[in-house]
Amino acid sequence: MEFDKSLMFNNEAEILKVLGHPIRLKIVAGLCSQQCNVKHIWECLNLPQATVSQHLALLKNKGVIEGKRDGVEVHYSVVHPLARKIIGALMSS
Numbered sequence: 001m002e003f004d005k006s007l008m009f010n011n012e013a014e015i016l017k018v019l020g021h022p023i024r025l026k027i028v029a030g031l032c033s034q035q036c037n038v039k040h041i042w043e044c045l046n047l048p049q050a051t052v053s054q055h056l057a058l059l060k061n062k063g064v065i066e067g068k069r070d071g072v073e074v075h076y077s078v079v080h081p082l083a084r085k086i087i088g089a090l091m092s093s
Contacts, residue, residue, distance in 0.1 A: 015082050018062045023047065024055050025090070028078055031065060032087050035075040 019025055026045060030036065036044075042052040056076060059065045064083045067074040078084055 012082060014062060015064065015080060015086070018058060018064055019083060019086060021055070023051070024059060025087075027052070027055055027059065028064060028083055029087050029091065031076055031078045032084055035068075035077045037073045037075050039073075041076070 019028060023045070027041060030041065030044065038049065038052055038056060041056070042049045045052065056065065056067075060067060060076075064078065064080045065076050066079045067076045078087075
């Protein structure tokens with residue numbers, strides 16, 4: 001067996017690391033199906049708002065999600081195609 005030395009997998013490893021927490025996986029899985037604001041997310045997950053906000057900030061900083069302001073609310077959605085692919089693979093298994 002030979003390994004392709006040109007494959008670095010740096011971006012893929014970063015996405016896997018950021019998705020490597022159950023709460024973040026739940027958030028991204030939910031956001032793959034619909035845009036949500038932070039209040040809807042923490043109510044659905046039954047978690048404190050501060051906890052959800054910390055996870056959202058990390059996902060946003062790593063480019064997995066983005067937020068769009070709508071008046072006083074910010075609606076989040078998944079923008080990274082690899083994250084969508086990973087969630088899709090997990091949901092189909």
